[in-house]
Amino acid sequence: MAILCIRQLIDKDFLLKFAKNLQHIRTRRILVIHNTKLEASTQSEIETFLNYCMQFKFLNVILVHRDFTETNIFHSLNQFPHFKLETRDLRTKSPIYPNRLANVAKKKLRVLADQIEPITMLYEIGDSLILEGYIGYFMKAFALKYNFRLWLPTMYEGTIVRVISMEEIRQAAHNGSIDVGASLSTPQKESNVHEYIYPIEFFQWLTMLPMEPQLETYYFFSSIFSPASLITIFLFSYWVCVLYRLQLSLRRKTLYWNRASLVLFLIPWNLDLLRGLLNQSTAIRLNSATRRIIFILVFAQGGALNILFSITMANWLTLPPHETPIESFDDVAERNLQIQVPEPDIAEIKFYCGETFWKQHERLFHIVKSVDEFQENIRKMDTRYGYLINTLAWPIIEQRQKYFKHPLFRLSESLYYTKGSLLSLPISENSMYKDLLSLFSLRSREAGLLDYWYKRTFYTMVYIGRFNLTDLSKNYRHEVLTLKEFEWVWITYSIGIGVSVLAFTFEWICYKYAYVHFRALLM
Incomplete structure (x- = not known):
């Protein structure tokens, strides 16, 4: 418990200094003792003070006065769904610090979805905006359990038709425009890990390569x-x-x-x-x-x-054999293959692999301007390219290919950009929901809900039209006999004819030479 003794309730600077001392632990219980009697404090002053507490993200705070032992009256703050001043008597049976987060009474939870498949996706049905994706399901289940109302801030309404960069979501959480980002980002890139909840996922950046073509029959x-x-x-x-x-x-x-x-x-x-x-x-x-x-x-x-x-x-x-598989970036260059990568993710490659790697292999990458275009290209499954992929997106593509007669792509673990990294939800610093979200993620993982939501996402993407189950693979047919299959036969036959002609010429020369030499001896 943190105890604060204060002389003036409207001294915001003094309360700010106290808030800095409680950096990252502002959800702790706080007891504020006002050095004056209850009757000397006006209700407006008390409301102003508790409003300041709400601005500084204090969750559990009570205010008592110097004559508390006589009055047994204390004041508390309930900000769910909106600011409310509570004046209570200690002699009642109600708890002094009730669990405010057990039911937040439909308070708005400001979220911003990145719309990166399969993490979160937004689509409209009439006037309703639906949040999908397995992190979208996570957020909806969280809101349902604690009675939040998911809300997209008005300033971000124009983002429902495009992918939101992680930097934009992180900045929105940092400046307090949103409470939590419905997205996944790695805390390893940030200097302040307190702007993330407990890690939810472990992932890798790998390469999705087209399947090596089948060898021709010849x-x-x-x-x-x-x-x-x-x-x-x-x-x-x-x-x-x-x-x-x-x-x-x-x-x-x-x-x-x-x-x-x-x-x-x-x-x-x-x-x-x-x-x-x-x-x-x-x-x-x-x-x-x-x-x-x-x-x-x-x-x-x-x-x-x-x-x-x-x-x-x-x-x-x-089972027709395939060409030798690609095992290194040098093999990619030899096959004249390029790996598609969205321009915003170049920073990810440089962060994990370094500038030297990018300068050395930059010619192997086909840069796409936006993530939206990149995701659209992956849906088309163009086998002329490889693709930068992470281990969260690959299982969806792999499951889609089960509906094909032949898979078009494979996951190459030898062409990696990071062996592993952690992913977490970005939130605002000192967020009062951080511990609640962390606990909910752990319980969801423990109960298998995250795995269930992930598997469900595949069928959701089909339902909302992100892709269909049309077989994009080509049906390879073996012709009975083609001229191409006789290529080596004709080459071998030509070599045999050539050798026989040379042998005949040699024998004929030897015969003529021996015959002329023999006649010369007789004469």
């Missing part, structure tokens, strides 16, 4: 027949053919270390044996154990390749 052949797999198949087939030729030569007893043996190692291919790679019939005679083992190996390799090809093709057509 990439299937280049992926399954990669250089490593082709080399492995070639080496295995080569040594199997070499073993087969060696076994055949040993059985016929025609193996000699001469030119024919060199040709055996250079060109060991046997077409009847290689048909086994395609699991085709062959004319090879399996009249020895070695030949049977070699033939089983070839057929086993052909069967494994056939199964691998079939499984990979089935998986490809069922």
Whole structure:
């Protein structure tokens, strides 16, 4: 309890000094002792003094006089819904400091909504202005519990058609134009954390990136027949053919270390044996154990390749793979992708990441003039851009994409601007509602109401037309055969033709040279 002894009730400067001593604790109980008798004080002086107390945001204050022990009379202030002087007798059973905030009798609670989805949204039905969004539900439930009447000050009536910046809301709370901002802001950016209630949310600034496009079907052949797999198949087939030729030569007893043996190692291919790679019939005679083992190996390799090809093709057509995901801001630059960011939020990026980060990556960002335009672009879900997003807005977008055949965007946690920050409601300094709002937020979180209001916001946004559930995704269809899918086939075929032409030219030159040289020797 704070006790104030005062000589003159109309000494406002003296009361102001006392208020400064009670900075941020003005809701405490205050006992004011006037150094004069009750009969010497006029009602107008008492009302003036208690009006000053109301201006300095004293909630629980009583005024007694020097002769209180004789009169048992004290005065108190009730400002709900309007100023009212109460004169009471101590001998009654009424409490000296009643809980004024239990029922504020429809007192106006001045609020200003930022209209940032999904936090708060305003829309009009006839002459009524409806506050929606999960913080909007929070404010309406708070007003209902304590019997407040939510009220948008007249000076801000023109803001119902646009997004309100956090700086504007903070300034309105700071200068006393509003009691509480129906918005969420981080106290970490402010020097005076007393202008915020207890933190309500924990959030992150991340990047919403378009889903990497599906690979075209013709990439299937280049992926399954990669250089490593082709080399492995070639080496295995080569040594199997070499073993087969060696076994055949040993059985016929025609193996000699001469030119024919060199040709055996250079060109060991046997077409009847290689048909086994395609699991085709062959004319090879399996009249020895070695030949049977070699033939089983070839057929086993052909069967494994056939199964691998079939499984990979089935998986490809069922769940088509995508391009390599973007994992860094350098990858964003390589893909020629830009990240949309509203101009007011550039300050947020600079605050969390620093000026150096912004100067280094500024070319990666597509700056949008206003938050209204930015929110409209997100609703359109233009996959030509990425978007600056926070963890409060992303679940709404993610739930919307559940109604699509294919999701268009994903949340990238590797492209972040802050790993975490706190969010809270901005209020006026020394607000008598601060503790009440903080307690209500804790109780709402404890009861699961905040989570419920957040989930409800998605359906509210659909109802008020912020977006619809139309499927914006594209239906990818796989053509049976296209010319593009034969690109690598034609490239490989062209390389083979080129090599064969070179081999033919080399052989023809060697033949002509040897033939001319041989004729010269004969002559």
